[in-house]
Amino acid sequence: MAHLATIGALSKKLGGGSGLLTAWVGMPDPLVAGQLALEDFDTVTLDMQHGANDIHSVALGVAQVTLAGKPTIVRIPVGQFATASRVLDLGVAGVIAPMINSKEDAKAFASFMKYPPIGERSWGPTIAFGLTGTEGNDYMKAGNAMSVAIAMVETREALAAVDDILATPGIDAVFVGPSDLSIALSHGANVDPSRKDVAEALDHVVARCKAHKKAACCFAPSPLAAIELKAKGYDLMAIGTDFGQLRSGARAQIAIARGTA
Numbered sequence: 001m002a003h004l005a006t007i008g009a010l011s012k013k014l015g016g017g018s019g020l021l022t023a024w025v026g027m028p029d030p031l032v033a034g035q036l037a038l039e040d041f042d043t044v045t046l047d048m049q050h051g052a053n054d055i056h057s058v059a060l061g062v063a064q065v066t067l068a069g070k071p072t073i074v075r076i077p078v079g080q081f082a083t084a085s086r087v088l089d090l091g092v093a094g095v096i097a098p099m100i101n102s103k104e105d106a107k108a109f110a111s112f113m114k115y116p117p118i119g120e121r122s123w124g125p126t127i128a129f130g131l132t133g134t135e136g137n138d139y140m141k142a143g144n145a146m147s148v149a150i151a152m153v154e155t156r157e158a159l160a161a162v163d164d165i166l167a168t169p170g171i172d173a174v175f176v177g178p179s180d181l182s183i184a185l186s187h188g189a190n191v192d193p194s195r196k197d198v199a200e201a202l203d204h205v206v207a208r209c210k211a212h213k214k215a216a217c218c219f220a221p222s223p224l225a226a227i228e229l230k231a232k233g234y235d236l237m238a239i240g241t242d243f244g245q246l247r248s249g250a251r252a253q254i255a256i257a258r259g260t261a
């Protein structure tokens with residue numbers, strides 16, 4: 001059975017303040033991605049930057065998530081744009097690239113995400129053929145619109161260049177990393193994504209996204225932060241991570257069992 005509609009759903013649903021929720025998976029066992037895909041998330045993100053995923057766990061995870069009827073996003077490691085093409089070949093619907101700080105970074109990222117004339121993605125959608133049920137030209141024609149390129153804005157340089165990044169052909173969305181941004185804005189004094197200067201930057205980024213008619217995404221450190229981001233007009237939020245959810249779930253249950261809750 002073909003899953004073209006499942007994978008294509010991310011590009012179709014993202015935009016207009018859609019407020020989608022993504023799971024954030026750093027555990028490399030595809031069981032974790034598959035289980036979270038069965039919950040009420042719109043999409044599942046596999047993290048190769050700070051999570052423990054590698055190309056093999058992504059190949060297995062994207063299959064589980066797709067078969068559960070959800071599109072998969074992958075966050076690649078910093079600067080490893082060739083990995084963006086590789087994970088698209090595995091059937092991923094969107095790629096988040098961290099630390100995109102300039103027009104040049106955005107152009108390089110987009111070139112690995114899109115086929116000509118927008119970019120220079122190399123041909124070879126091995127597993128994506130099977131998952132989408134397409135072949136040859138059909139995949140090639142659908143590929144650029146279906147593959148969502150999401151550039152992370154999480155430094156002072158990126159904030160200053162946000163219009164250039166958004167104007168880059170092939171960039172579909174930006175994703176704010178509020179923790180790194182809080183470190184950058186405080187010149188390394190602290191990491192605190194709830195700070196006022198970070199909130200102001202979040203307002204600025206979503207306004208620039210709207211002006212460019214591109215999607216705004218952000219990591220929400222808590223579910224309450226996700227509610228605020230949706231109210232600001234954000235289109236996609238991650239709510240915590242699998243590691244964080246496991247720890248907080250365990251701690252809450254232990255506290256009840258020990259009578260210390």
Ligand code: 3PY
Nearest residue numbers: 154177178179180219
């Ligand atoms: C950040 O907050 O810096 C992130 O990269 C979120 O994952």
Ligand code: MG
Nearest residue numbers: 098154177180
């Ligand atoms: Mg970051």
